[in-house]
Amino acid sequence: MPDLTMFALFAQQRNFNLTGALSSQRVELLLNAWLPEARFYEEELFHPISLDRIMREPRRQFDLEEESVKAQLRLSVGGELVPPPAIYIKDDEAGGKRALNPDQEIDNALENLDLDASGVLTHKADFDRSNRYFGATESISGGASGVPGDPMRPRFPVEVGGECRMLLEVLKAEIQIAKAGAFPKRVDGLPLDAVMGEFAILHLLFFQVGKEEEVEDFTLASQQDVALLLIEAYENDDDEAFQTVIDNDIPAGWLLNRATWNALIKYAFLEYNFNYAYNDYHRYGDWPWVNQHEFDNEGCALVFERRLWEEAVESDNPQAALLDVDPVAIITSVHEEWQGADKFKLLSPDIARDDLTVWIAAGSHATYLQPGDHDLFNAGDVAFGLPGQKVPIPILAALYVLSPTIATLALLAVIAEHFQDAEDKTSDDGVIIGSQRSSEDQEDRLVGARVDVTPLSADRNIYDNALRAQLRVRSFGGRWGDHDGSVNHSPHYINKTGRYFRRLMTEIRKGNVDPTPVA
């Protein structure tokens, strides 16, 4: 049950503050100052909009239609006709699905205590329907289609989700939630409250050494306890207590990974979430490797040294000093984390602002650091099925059991070997947001963008009672789209803090980033 009152109370009692010494006003200042320039493909139909817009726009348009059109737009859920969007849950007694908003506003459905991990928000798993509600309708000059230099104009004001997260505070809050068992979980074990989302980095904080028989048990619950003790000692600036925890509480055969710890205390992220109403990669990508689904969450994060921010806020001119702190690196999300395709780039001091451009791939919205065509990097199958390990291939085994069409399967597999490339397209010739330095010939294509900040600070926090409306939308932990049996599953909204941290740790392991804190 998404008992938002309980979520809020839990957070308030523990003074959830994920932005450390930064007030909400200063977070907003930084997020607006560092919004990267983003360049979209000229034919792009779906540009970033707020979660609130994605949730409410279909109903707004529905209400303006004639009854005959409304009849076509209503969604059938468990035998009931529901205005878009529908929020439903799995309910076997109701024939599989039960709508939570057949005759009530969506806000009430979001507060419905029956809304569990099976929850789905959908305006229909269909490109045409999403295009009707959200797709760009004309080019900058009024043309019917986007071409280089005259791209499709965003249908709505562009809005980018922005959040600041101090990594140590994120870990602490996540463990507090897990220890309390306070927040219900989705089927994949993540909290149903999407604000906290997923960090899940404890496996990087402790590691085994020595012979297997000498290694004592160190359960996840024990790791959480030890991590909290370490955080407490660190926050109290008590080196002796910190060392005592290491000496006495970490069992034999285990060590604290200092690189991970150092990264946790040294860095903070400014995260930019680009939320799209629809992923229409099927219109641009190479079959058979394309997909399409309602909702898409991509983006990037800037990595900062939090110490420099903390020093800035103590200075005589905090605002100017804060803005003088340059990011260390940028990390972008490219397709799925398991493919190992996310991009990382160190930023040169002093020119970081000029070096902050991302290119958004047509349809898939993968976020790149260079323009042009990108042959999709995909190391996932290697990473998860290590060379030499002949693990069973589930689909082959299943097909052999169900229908041993052996000649056909061999033939199709041999033909499939000729599909070498799966490409993403990016361009310099589409709409540009967040630009600080574009040339005259790009002026027509510059589009304003607002950063939709999630307040996560001590002075203003999304769990404050006054921000209940924002919490209702941002915390929705169900799927942001349906599955019609053919179109791919739509995703949950998952902030990518853990994903970006794991990418950062890859660079730390390679020696490209030094997480050692300055004494």
Add this chain to the structure above:
Amino acid sequence: MAVWQSAFLHEFLDRRPEGYQAVPGNIHYRKYPSVTKSLKRASAYSLLLDADNSGVYTFDNAFENVIGVLVDLDVRIPFNWPTPRIGLISLNSGAAEISLLKGSVTTSGGSATMDGRFCISIGGQQEIIDTPASIPYRNPVRLKISWHTNGRLSIWLNKKLFAFRPGHAPGAVFDVKTLEIGPPATGSLPARTPFRAFEHVYLKLLRDDDSTRALEHFVPADVPDLERSRCIVKAMETHKKSMDICRAFMNSIEPKLSKSWTSGDPDGPSTQEGRSAHTDAMEAIRLLSQSMTSGNAAQSGEYLIRISKFLNVIASLNPTGFKNALSEITALSEDYKATCGRSGHEELEEFSKEIEPLLNALAMTEMRIKEISEALNA
């Protein structure tokens, strides 16, 4: 998302020689290299490797049973290299190697070019492309090399096909443990040599079972876990043998589908039959995939038409081989069915309903293969 596996990618987005993306492994440079700003790409860099330097990336786990190699390079080549051969890429210390043989330099209108001949060695067979490529002075060239165990070797220069060779090491299979960027020159070298400047290095590999794994992309449902029974292991073994038979048959007709070709030759590298067979096969896979995700039965019907056209072409090019291949696979199939039935996998019942369109498409294709084979007998 793809059949071929990405092994190593370096785009030189920043100053780090270690700023690559790769499957787990480690890079080692003989000497720590310099980087310089790219001449072509804003805020990007080039890796500078002189004649006695190189970067060797060693994969923690070797790629086993590799049957395809794709190398994509963006590199500036110096004209005053101290030896006749300029090393570009090497896999496993020479198991696969791409280099450029220096030629004459021409100056015209203030710009200079060098005639270079590409030398490619894969699977124990060396190929020197006699037609020289025009290499610009101080500008990078984009070079892409693709080889598959069916013998097809393709070379693209600046995104255009430059040369094609059929019959290059057909049937070759090898392991890949290392990738060497810029193999060093050999022999006596001067104290200071010019640099090769790498701006993009991408290696993709195809293992013999990668395409089977990719079959999962066709299925719009989660596949249930099956206990690793004897029959599942036998299914994998049978499938591997069937694919080997298929590949051997395709290799037998390859000489009738394509010919050696180099840029400037007015005829393309593929025969008319080769072009149509290739188009029909690729389109069939696309249509099958589209029908699985859209549920559109018409696309499924179009798939069957396309795959049938493809089958008719390849069967007509080697009727005896086609029949023999089918009878060998049929024997494997009979052996599998005799050993393993459908029983004992009730957990698949629900799944089978979800993927019924795919099962129907497979069954109809299997039937069509048999009909074509029987028609050859008639």
